[in-house]
Amino acid sequence: MSQGKAFDAVVIGAGVFGAWTAWHLAKRKQRVLLLDAYGAAHSRASSGGESRIIRMSYGPDEIYTRWSRNSLAQWKELFAAAGENLFHQTGVLWLAGENDPTLRESVKTLGRCEVKYELMERAELEKRYPQVNFADIAQGLLEPESGALLARRAVACVVQDALRHGVEFAIEHVNQPTGAKALSQITTASGRTISAGQFVFACGAWLGKVFPEILKSRIFPTRQEVFFFGPPSGDARFAPPELPTWLFQADDVYAWIRTHNREWLAQRARNGRGSTWRVDSQR
Numbered sequence: 001m002s003q004g005k006a007f008d009a010v011v012i013g014a015g016v017f018g019a020w021t022a023w024h025l026a027k028r029k030q031r032v033l034l035l036d037a038y039g040a041a042h043s044r045a046s047s048g049g050e051s052r053i054i055r056m057s058y059g060p061d062e063i064y065t066r067w068s069r070n071s072l073a074q075w076k077e078l079f080a081a082a083g084e085n086l087f088h089q090t091g092v093l094w095l096a097g098e099n100d101p102t103l104r105e106s107v108k109t110l111g112r113c114e115v116k117y118e119l120m121e122r123a124e125l126e127k128r129y130p131q132v133n134f135a136d137i138a139q140g141l142l143e144p145e146s147g148a149l150l151a152r153r154a155v156a157c158v159v160q161d162a163l164r165h166g167v168e169f170a171i172e173h174v175n176q177p178t179g180a181k182a183l184s185q186i187t188t189a190s191g192r193t194i195s196a197g198q199f200v201f202a203c204g205a206w207l208g209k210v211f212p213e214i215l216k217s218r219i220f221p222t223r224q225e226v227f228f229f230g231p232p233s234g235d236a237r238f239a240p241p242e243l244p245t246w247l248f249q250a251d252d253v254y255a256w257i258r259t260h261n262r263e264w265l266a267q268r269a270r271n272g273r274g275s276t277w278r279v280d281s282q283r
Ligand SMILES: Cc1cc2nc3c(=O)[nH]c(=O)nc-3n(C[C@H](O)[C@H](O)[C@H](O)COP(=O)(O)OP(=O)(O)OC[C@H]3O[C@@H](n4cnc5c(N)ncnc54)[C@H](O)[C@@H]3O)c2cc1C
Pocket: 012, 013, 014, 015, 016, 017, 018, 035, 036, 037, 038, 039, 040, 041, 042, 044, 045, 046, 047, 048, 049, 051, 052, 053, 054, 172, 173, 174, 175, 202, 203, 204, 205, 206, 207, 210, 224, 225, 226, 255, 267
């Protein structure tokens, strides 16, 4: 990184949001610097997991359905250009109890957005997936074209491609901006001052720390527990195509992703949120 050089835009945070932001800005011929305190999709970042579900069902929130559909197309394009397939079209099966409003609304939204889906009653689920105990489940909504992204590798792939498009990348911790005027420069923990026309803070759970006055009382990072399970060696009943990635949302959210022979992930987040905690601490 060249000190004193003015950029059109500096993007702070190389998680999935910052990486794609830098990529898109570079595609628009902007001179872009991407900074991250620890590196792209590192282990502390939300984007640093092994795998993430990409799905289209978000109840009545059509904007998420559309964004997700557009972003899947972009991921596929990127992977095709990079010659690396980091998307696994496992299908995503949303499991729901009796009269689930989210599932009902999702069906309508998917229909409006022309996303392929299949709605199954419990009897059909039991027939198709006999390896699963469907107690508490009344219906399932299968998105056959959705699946799982290999998260940290996918973000690294975006950053690699962004570099090819001229983005500069550096590992730097950006200090909290000060002053009430529009930002024209930032400083980093290593003592650099960087000027730019625009700054994009894609700092995820750290945003409240970067802008405490505005965001500390608005952003509450939560902790989610992630467990890894594996069936006995050679048991393929829980892997695609026998079983898609699935999720079940009640008081807690459970999700099961199997992307290839080595990866099994079950996520659990209480009330969809997890308990609040302070970033960079154990509490
Ligand atoms: C366990 C878990 C499971 C999830 N499952 C799914 C899923 O299946 N599907 C799905 O769509 N979403 C899922 N999510 C959500 C998804 O992973 C996040 O929404 C996404 O990764 C957030 O990306 P981000 O770029 O905003 O944040 P992050 O990936 O956290 O990136 C923020 C970056 O900013 C950097 N940064 C912060 N402050 C500074 C600073 N001062 N200077 C320099 N750099 C800084 C950090 O180092 C970090 O790299 C899950 C999240 C978790 C935690």
